[in-house]
Amino acid sequence: MTQALDQIFVLTKQWLLGFVPASAQPICSAILSVVPVLIGFPLLFAITTWLERKGLGRLQNRYGPNRTGPYGLFQPIADAIKSLTKEDIVPLTADHTVHFLAPVLLAAASFLGYAVLPIGRNMVLVNMNAGVLYFFAVGSVVELAVFMAGWSSRSKYSLLGAMRAIAQMISYEVPLVLASIVAIMQAGSLSTVAIVDKQAGYTGIWPHWFVFTPWGVVGFALFMIAATAESNRSPFDLPEGESEIIAGYYIEYSGFKFALFFLGEYLGMFATSGMAITLFLGGWSAPFSFLTWIPSYVWFFAKLLALIAGFIWIRGTLPRLRMDQLMSLAWEFILPMALLNMLDAGIWHFMPAGVLRWLVCTAIVAVPCVLLGQGLKRNKKFQVRTYQFAK
Amino acid sequence: MTVTFLILAVITVAGTAAAMGLRNAVHCVLALTVGFAGVAAIYLQLDAQFVGLTQIMVYVGAVAILAVFAIMMTHTPLPAKPPTYSSFWLLGSVVAAAVFAVLAWAICSSAASTQGLPPEPEVSVQQIGDALMHQFVLPLEIMGLLLTAALIGAVVIAMDRREETK
Numbered sequence: 001m002t003q004a005l006d007q008i009f010v011l012t013k014q015w016l017l018g019f020v021p022a023s024a025q026p027i028c029s030a031i032l033s034v035v036p037v038l039i040g041f042p043l044l045f046a047i048t049t050w051l052e053r054k055g056l057g058r059l060q061n062r063y064g065p066n067r068t069g070p071y072g073l074f075q076p077i078a079d080a081i082k083s084l085t086k087e088d089i090v091p092l093t094a095d096h097t098v099h100f101l102a103p104v105l106l107a108a109a110s111f112l113g114y115a116v117l118p119i120g121r122n123m124v125l126v127n128m129n130a131g132v133l134y135f136f137a138v139g140s141v142v143e144l145a146v147f148m149a150g151w152s153s154r155s156k157y158s159l160l161g162a163m164r165a166i167a168q169m170i171s172y173e174v175p176l177v178l179a180s181i182v183a184i185m186q187a188g189s190l191s192t193v194a195i196v197d198k199q200a201g202y203t204g205i206w207p208h209w210f211v212f213t214p215w216g217v218v219g220f221a222l223f224m225i226a227a228t229a230e231s232n233r234s235p236f237d238l239p240e241g242e243s244e245i246i247a248g249y250y251i252e253y254s255g256f257k258f259a260l261f262f263l264g265e266y267l268g269m270f271a272t273s274g275m276a277i278t279l280f281l282g283g284w285s286a287p288f289s290f291l292t293w294i295p296s297y298v299w300f301f302a303k304l305l306a307l308i309a310g311f312i313w314i315r316g317t318l319p320r321l322r323m324d325q326l327m328s329l330a331w332e333f334i335l336p337m338a339l340l341n342m343l344d345a346g347i348w349h350f351m352p353a354g355v356l357r358w359l360v361c362t363a364i365v366a367v368p369c370v371l372l373g374q375g376l377k378r379n380k381k382f383q384v385r386t387y388q389f390a391k
Numbered sequence: 392m393t394v395t396f397l398i399l400a401v402i403t404v405a406g407t408a409a410a411m412g413l414r415n416a417v418h419c420v421l422a423l424t425v426g427f428a429g430v431a432a433i434y435l436q437l438d439a440q441f442v443g444l445t446q447i448m449v450y451v452g453a454v455a456i457l458a459v460f461a462i463m464m465t466h467t468p469l470p471a472k473p474p475t476y477s478s479f480w481l482l483g484s485v486v487a488a489a490v491f492a493v494l495a496w497a498i499c500s501s502a503a504s505t506q507g508l509p510p511e512p513e514v515s516v517q518q519i520g521d522a523l524m525h526q527f528v529l530p531l532e533i534m535g536l537l538l539t540a541a542l543i544g545a546v547v548i549a550m551d552r553r554e555e556t557k
Contacts, residue, residue, distance in 0.1 A: 095415075098417075098418075098421065128440065129440050129515050129516050129517075130440045130441055130444055130516045133440075133441070133444045133445070133448070133516070134440075134444050136448065137444040137445075137447040137448040137451075137452070138447070140447070140448055140451060140452025140453070141447070141451055141452070143452060143456055144421075144424060144451060144452075144455060144456065147456065147459055148421065151417060151459075151463070159463075166456060166460075170453075170456065173452075188517075189517070190516050
């Protein structure tokens with residue numbers, strides 16, 4: 001029974017495929033796999049916008065949306081209707097073709113990453129040999145879409161926003177990939193399915209997730225920081241800093257094109273969170289051995305929602321970073337820590353299991369982390385800032 | 392010659408041709424990116440996953456962005472200039488056709504094209520990784536050293552300029 005519930009989507013697909021002739025089965029199989037992803041994650045996006053506004057409202061001691069439906073639950077529907085009926089304004093001097101293509105490319109590229117995410121047992125669109133590489137390759141297309149949006153609008157604000165966004169994305173792509181390498185090293189494969197399989201199994205009731213190792217927890221933390229920066233979310237939301245450059249690279253977009261940017265940003269956030277779950281949090285596996293009767297996809301989405309809650313919490317808590325702080329964090333702290341973490345994962349691999357391994361590997365990452373933090377703090381002077389141009 | 396290959400070939404050729412023909416430099420880069428993506432898709436279609444994905448990562452993700460940045464740093468968005476045709480266009484096309492003919496002749500008369508296709512080797516990403524880490528580890532390290540030196544050199548150049556302006 002539990003197994004049937006776990007495999008219900010896979011079995012339904014196979015049952016549906018039985019109705020089509022054999023020649024049409026490959027294409028029907030692809031459609032039946034892709035369409036749920038194309039529907040499910042935008043639906044999650046709609047729910048997340050509501051959750052985010054409610055959560056931020058709670059953090060800021062206000063109500064959040066509460067006019068449409070119970071607890072404002074229909075707010076996403078109202079937003080969708082609003083953005084669909086709004087006038088689509090294109091600046092007169094804008095480059096019309098590129099201006100139109102940018103949001104399309106962004107949304108399409110954001111969807112591509114989901115092809116290699118295992119969202120449940122036997123539930124992955126493509127079990128690619130080089131799955132993680134594919135994920136980061138399609139992620140880099142987003143930068144191009146951001147540039148197209150910023151450049152084609154012919155607006156200084158959007159160009160500045162695009163420049164900031166690309167600089168930030170390129171800087172944080174390095175630590176993002178380096179942080180994920182430890183999981184690839186331990187699994188010995190670039191395939192997402194193999195990485196999840198490597199984390200299967202339990203000792204007592206505890207799972208063998210990579211996050212429960214010294215290098216895993218550091219790698220996870222670095223990955224999540226870099227993922228926050230990659231998806232341009234607070235506290236790394238300089239590209240769209242409202243008080244500085246209004247809305248960044250999508251300032252000249254309105255109506256549904258703006259909604260597409262919004263969608264692409266959230267889909268990117270879900271995809272990188274899903275990759276973090278796959279690499280460090282055991283993918284779809286249950287957190288305790290006695291909870292394995294709950295279907296695998298439920299665990300995936302539970303972990304995803306937990307990470308989203310973390311993103312919302314951080315957004316409501318931390319102030320925005322300055323450009324130099326953003327860059328120094330990436331190059332002076334995250335990058336050295338990621339390199340050290342790779343060394344740590346190697347040592348962990350070759351040391352015999354036991355308490356000593358835990359102590360040594362924890363010391364290797366914890367001591368430099370503290371020292372590096374202290375050292376970086378020493379050069380900074382914390383005092384009341386004097387502004388040159390704004391008194 | 393499958394339908395997929397034909398579609399990808401048309402996309403690649405159209406993209407690169409547009410990169411040469413368009414007037415706006417940024418449009419040219421974007422068209423060239425389409426060509427890069429088409430080449431990557433052809434690699435992927437040939438089951439060369441590592442090469443195909445690296446092509447996307449390096450060319451679409453890095454080289455295109457670099458080109459775009461270079462254009463924007465050096466070139467103000469002036470109204471597009473009329474296309475400048477070289478007066479040697481006839482001679483140029485003759486030379487191009489001759490080069491193409493020589494290359495095509497060399498490929499067609501080579502042993503590889505007459506003896507049929509060799510059996511497809513099964514190359515996985517794991518094998519490429521093994522080869523890089525065991526057999527070719529020294530070239531890999533030297534490349535890494537070179538790139539690090541280039542990176543440090545770039546930082547040094549950037550730092551020097553800042554001190555001058557102070």
